[in-house]
Amino acid sequence: MSNPTPSTANGNDSRHFKGDRSPCGPSRVLHVRKVPIEVSEAELVSLGVPFGRVSNLLMLKGKNQAFIEMASEEAAITMVNYYTTATPHVRNQPVYIQYSNHRELKTDNLPNQGRAQAALQAVNAVHSGNMTLGGTASGGDGTLMPGQSPVLRIIVENLFYPVSLEVLHQIFSKFGTVLKIITFTKNNQFQALLQYSDPMNAHHAKVTLDGQNIYNACCTLRVEFSKLTSLNVKYNNDKSRDFTRLDLPSGDGQPSMDPAMTAAFGLSMHTMPGALGPLSMAPSGRMTLHGMGPGAVHSVLLVSNLNPDVRVYGDVHRVKILFNKKENALIQMADATQAQLAMSHLNGQRLHGKVIRVTISKHQTVQLPREGQEDQGLTKDFSGSPLHRFKKPGSKNFQNIFPPSATLHLSNIPPSITDDILKDLFAGTGYTVKAFKFFQKDRKMALIQLGSVEEAIQALIDLHNHDLGENHHLRVSFSKSTI
Incomplete structure (x- = not known):
C-alpha cells in the first residue's frame, strides 16, 4: 500500500484511504474517523499515549480523519481492543478507531507537520516521565499541553446513590497512585479534585472514566483536567484526604471517616441488592462492574422545623416526633441511599414559611416504644404500608x-x-x-x-x-x- 502523499495531506486525494473503511489486519498505524474539525494535534496524540509511545501523526482536517502511528504493533492492538469496548470521545464527540492498511506513516515531506511533531514530542515527554510533579512542563510555545496536569476535576451527575471519597479513591486508584482528594458541592453537584503522582495516570483515568457510570444507570462521572497542578489538603476527614500525610488533623471538629463508614463505602459494599458497584479494570482492559451496592450505614434523618413527608425520595419506615422539640422529628428511611436523597433534595427548602433542615442522624434506627410504654402517639411504624413506591431494588x-x-x-x-x-x-x-x-x-x-x-x-x-x-x-x- 502506498504511503500518504502531500495531496493526501491536503485532503484532495482519498484513493489511498478507501481500504481503511473495511476491517484490516493489525497494524501499528490506526485510522481515526469522525474527528471534530477543531481538535488539536495534542488531543489526538493523547488518545494513544496510555497504550504506548506515539511515533507519528497525520491529520486530514478536511475529511475529519486522522492517522495515529504507534511505536509498536502490540501497543496498537491493545489500543484498538480497548477502544472497541469503550468508544473514545474528543471534544464531547465520539471518534472511531480501526487498523489502517498502511504499515507506517512517512510524513517527512508533508506541509503543516510542524505542529504534529511538536505535539508528539511534548505529550510523549510527559508519558516518559520527563516532567516533575506539580511543575510547569510546557510545549514549544510555553503553554501547558493537554495531559500535563496530574490533577483531575471530577463531577458526579445523576447522584442517585451516595458517592464517598473512599469510592472515588477505589475507582481512580486503578490507574495509578492517588496522592490527594478534595470533595465538595458546587452548583448543587457533587465534585472532587484528585491528584495523581504521575500526570499520565491522570490522562489514562480521564480517557477511560469520563462518561462511565459508577453504579447501574446512575452516578455518571464527568472527568476533565484541572488548571491546578498540585492540591493543598489541610485536613484528613470524609471530605478531604492527603494519603501521604496521615498525621493531618481532622479539622473543624469533623471526624475522620470511621472504620464502619470506610468499610461500607469501600470494598465490602454488599448490603444492598439491585445496585452495581465501583468500576474496575479487568486484565483485558475492558470496563467491568462488580455486583456490589452502596453500603447502608445510617438510614435515619433528623428533620428540623416541621415533620415533612419525605416519601417522594424513598420509603418511610418509622417516624418519631421528639417529645421536647415537637418541630423536630427522626425519620427512618428504608436504607441509607434514600436517606441521602431526601437530605440532599429537601435540606434548605421552604415549607409553611420555614426553612426545612435535614441531616443524617447519629441514630441508626428509630426505636418503637416498648409494650405498655406511653409515648403519646409520637412514634409511628409505616414499614408494612402498602403505599411504598420503592419496594423493588433497582426499580x-x-x-x-x-x-x-x-x-x-x-x-x-x-x-x-x-x-x-x-x-x-x-x-x-x-x-x-x-x-x-x-x-x-x-x-x-x-x-x-x-x-x-x-x-x-x-x-x-x-x-x-x-x-x-x-x-x-x-x-x-x-x-x-x-x-
Missing part, C-alpha cells in the same frame, strides 16, 4: 427522582378522571394551578404546574395517595419537565 422509580420543582408529575390516574377534576382537586385544596396537561400517549399520567416550589412541596404532602376512586390512589412526585 425504575429511582431513575425518576428529581429535586423539588413547581411542576408535579401525577400518575395512576383512572380513565374517568378529567383534567378539570384534577385541576379542581388542587385548586380546591388551596393551590394556584398555572398549567395542566395529560401525557399524549398515556392518560394515566399528567403534569401540573403550581404557583411556587413551596406550594408544590405542600401539595405533594397533601395529595400524594389521594383516593381518586376505582381503587386508584394518586401518585405525586416532582417533575424535571415544565409545561
Whole structure:
C-alpha cells in the first residue's frame, strides 16, 4: 500500500484511504474517523499515549480523519481492543478507531507537520516521565499541553446513590497512585479534585472514566483536567484526604471517616441488592462492574422545623416526633441511599414559611416504644404500608427522582378522571394551578404546574395517595419537565 502523499495531506486525494473503511489486519498505524474539525494535534496524540509511545501523526482536517502511528504493533492492538469496548470521545464527540492498511506513516515531506511533531514530542515527554510533579512542563510555545496536569476535576451527575471519597479513591486508584482528594458541592453537584503522582495516570483515568457510570444507570462521572497542578489538603476527614500525610488533623471538629463508614463505602459494599458497584479494570482492559451496592450505614434523618413527608425520595419506615422539640422529628428511611436523597433534595427548602433542615442522624434506627410504654402517639411504624413506591431494588422509580420543582408529575390516574377534576382537586385544596396537561400517549399520567416550589412541596404532602376512586390512589412526585 502506498504511503500518504502531500495531496493526501491536503485532503484532495482519498484513493489511498478507501481500504481503511473495511476491517484490516493489525497494524501499528490506526485510522481515526469522525474527528471534530477543531481538535488539536495534542488531543489526538493523547488518545494513544496510555497504550504506548506515539511515533507519528497525520491529520486530514478536511475529511475529519486522522492517522495515529504507534511505536509498536502490540501497543496498537491493545489500543484498538480497548477502544472497541469503550468508544473514545474528543471534544464531547465520539471518534472511531480501526487498523489502517498502511504499515507506517512517512510524513517527512508533508506541509503543516510542524505542529504534529511538536505535539508528539511534548505529550510523549510527559508519558516518559520527563516532567516533575506539580511543575510547569510546557510545549514549544510555553503553554501547558493537554495531559500535563496530574490533577483531575471530577463531577458526579445523576447522584442517585451516595458517592464517598473512599469510592472515588477505589475507582481512580486503578490507574495509578492517588496522592490527594478534595470533595465538595458546587452548583448543587457533587465534585472532587484528585491528584495523581504521575500526570499520565491522570490522562489514562480521564480517557477511560469520563462518561462511565459508577453504579447501574446512575452516578455518571464527568472527568476533565484541572488548571491546578498540585492540591493543598489541610485536613484528613470524609471530605478531604492527603494519603501521604496521615498525621493531618481532622479539622473543624469533623471526624475522620470511621472504620464502619470506610468499610461500607469501600470494598465490602454488599448490603444492598439491585445496585452495581465501583468500576474496575479487568486484565483485558475492558470496563467491568462488580455486583456490589452502596453500603447502608445510617438510614435515619433528623428533620428540623416541621415533620415533612419525605416519601417522594424513598420509603418511610418509622417516624418519631421528639417529645421536647415537637418541630423536630427522626425519620427512618428504608436504607441509607434514600436517606441521602431526601437530605440532599429537601435540606434548605421552604415549607409553611420555614426553612426545612435535614441531616443524617447519629441514630441508626428509630426505636418503637416498648409494650405498655406511653409515648403519646409520637412514634409511628409505616414499614408494612402498602403505599411504598420503592419496594423493588433497582426499580425504575429511582431513575425518576428529581429535586423539588413547581411542576408535579401525577400518575395512576383512572380513565374517568378529567383534567378539570384534577385541576379542581388542587385548586380546591388551596393551590394556584398555572398549567395542566395529560401525557399524549398515556392518560394515566399528567403534569401540573403550581404557583411556587413551596406550594408544590405542600401539595405533594397533601395529595400524594389521594383516593381518586376505582381503587386508584394518586401518585405525586416532582417533575424535571415544565409545561
